[in-house]
Amino acid sequence: xxxxxxxxxxxxxxxxxxxxPAGRLALMExxxxxxxxxxxxxxxxxxAAMSFMRxxxxxxxxxxxxxxxxxxxxxxxxxxxxxxxxCEAVGLSGGLGGPASSATAAHWLSFARRPTAQAxxxxxxxxxxxxxLEHRALAEAENEPERFFMNVVLCRVLYTHALVAAPRISLSxxxxxxxxxxxxxLGMAGIFLQLSRVLPGEYPLxxxxxxxxxxxxxxxxxxxxxxILPRLQQLYEWSAHELEAPGLLDCVRDGALVYAWPFEDRxxxxxxxxxxxxxxxxxxxxxxxxxxGG
Numbered sequence: 215x216x217x218x219x220x221x222x223x224x225x226x227x228x229x230x231x232x233x234x235p236a237g238r239l240a241l242m243e244x245x246x247x248x249x250x251x252x253x254x255x256x257x258x259x260x261x262a263a264m265s266f267m268r269x270x271x272x273x274x275x276x277x278x279x280x281x282x283x284x285x286x287x288x289x290x291x292x293x294x295x296x297x298x299x300x301c302e303a304v305g306l307s308g309g310l311g312g313p314a315s316s317a318t319a320a321h322w323l324s325f326a327r328r329p330t331a332q333a334x335x336x337x338x339x340x341x342x343x344x345x346x347l348e349h350r351a352l353a354e355a356e357n358e359p360e361r362f363f364m365n366v367v368l369c370r371v372l373y374t375h376a377l378v379a380a381p382r383i384s385l386s387x388x389x390x391x392x393x394x395x396x397x398x399x400l401g402m403a404g405i406f407l408q409l410s411r412v413l414p415g416e417y418p419l420x421x422x423x424x425x426x427x428x429x430x431x432x433x434x435x436x437x438x439x440x441x442i443l444p445r446l447q448q449l450y451e452w453s454a455h456e457l458e459a460p461g462l463l464d465c466v467r468d469g470a471l472v473y474a475w476p477f478e479d480r481x482x483x484x485x486x487x488x489x490x491x492x493x494x495x496x497x498x499x500x501x502x503x504x505x506x507g508g
Contacts, residue, residue: 219312220305221319227301228294233278235271235285238293242267245300248326249308255329258399263338265404267293272415286360286417288352295345296338303337317458318344331397335375338398340457342371346473347461353474362423362482363413365471366438372453373442374398374406380452383445386498406437423482439485440494443469448500 231237246260247253270276276293277285295318302315303322314320321337346353346368353364373384377396381389384396395402413419413426442449446469454462465473470480485491 217311219315220302220310221312221315223305223310224298224301224319228298231297232290232294233280235276238276238297239264239267239271241297242300245297245304249304256326259325259329259331259334261401262398262403263296273413274415274417277417283417286356288349288356288360288364289417291349291352292342292345295348296341299337299341316344331378331393331399334398335378335396336457339371339375339453340459342368343453343457343459343462346465347459350474356474357418359419359421359423359426360417361474363419363426365465365473365475368465368473369442369446369449369471370406370437372449373437374403375456376449376452377403377406379456382501383448383452385441386501388498405433427482435486435488436490436494439488440491441498443483443485444495445500446471 227241231241242263243260246256246263248256270289270293274283275286275289277283279285279287279290299316299319299322302319303326306312306314306319306323307326314323318337318340321333321340325333325337346364353361356364374396376384377392381392385392394400396406397403419426446466450462450466454460465471467477468480470477470483472480
C-alpha cells in the first residue's frame with residue numbers, strides 16, 4: 215500500500231465531517247490538541263477560532279446543502295479550507311509523509327512548530343484569504359447583505375492580524391497596546407470579530423446591508439469607520455505582502471471594499487455622521503507607508 219500523505223489524510227478528515235456541522239467543530243478542536251493529543255502551547259489559540267465557528271453554527275451557514283434549511287456553499291468552502299490546512303499540518307507534524315501541499319498548509323506547520331500570535335494569524339488568515347480568492351464565484355451567488363458582511367469579516371480579520379504583526383499600521387501612536395488587543399489567546403481579539411450583536415442567528419440574511427449597518431453597536435462602528443477604513447488600502451497592501459497573496463489587492467479599490475461587491479455601490483462604506491470618529495482620525499492617523507508597520 216502506498217504511504218498516505220498528510221494532504222490525503224487531511225482531505226479524508228474533512229470529507230468525514232463535510233455534512234456534519236458539529237463534526238466540523240470537533241475536528242477544529244482536535245487540531246489544536248496536536249497529533250498526539252497533548253499540545254498545551256497550542257490550545258490557547260483555539261479561543262478566537264472556536265468562538266467564530268460557533269457563531270457560524272448558530273447561523274446555520276455550515277449546514278449541508280441538502281438540509282431543509284441549507285447552509286451557504288461559500289461559508290462551507292471557506293471553513294473547509296481552514297480545516298484542511300490545519301489537519302494537514304497536524305498530519306505533517308505527526309509524521310505523515312509528503313511536503314506541504316500549499317503555502318497555507320506550510321504556514322500552519324510553522325505555527326505547529328512554533329506557536330506564536332504572529333504565526334497563528336499568518337496561518338489562519340492565509341487560509342481565509344486563499345479561500346476567499348478561490349471561491350469568489352460562490353460569493354457572487356450570495357445575496358447583498360451576505361456579500362456585505364463577507365467584506366466586513368475580511369477587513370476585521372486582517373486588522374486583528376495587523377494589531378499583532380504591524381502595530382504602527384493598525385494603531386498609530388498607541389502601537390504599544392496593539393499586540394495585546396489583537397492576541398488571539400485573549401478575549402479582546404474576539405471583540406473585534408464580534409458580529410453576533412449585528413446579525414440575527416439565521417441564514418440567509420433577509421434585510422438590506424444598510425439595515426444591518428444601522429444596527430451595528432457603537433464599538434463595531436468605531437472600529438470599522440474610525441480605525442480600519444482610514445488605513446484600508448495600506449492594510450490590504452501589507453496583508454497581501456505578509457500572506458503572499460497578491461490577489462487580495464483585487465478586494466479593495468480607492469478606499470472601498472469590493473470583494474463580490476460592485477465599486478459603483480461603494481457609498482455603503484461612507485462614514486456615518488459621528489462626533490467621535492473624526493476625533494479618532496485625528497488622534498490615530500494612518501502611518502505613511504507599509505514599511506512602517508513593525
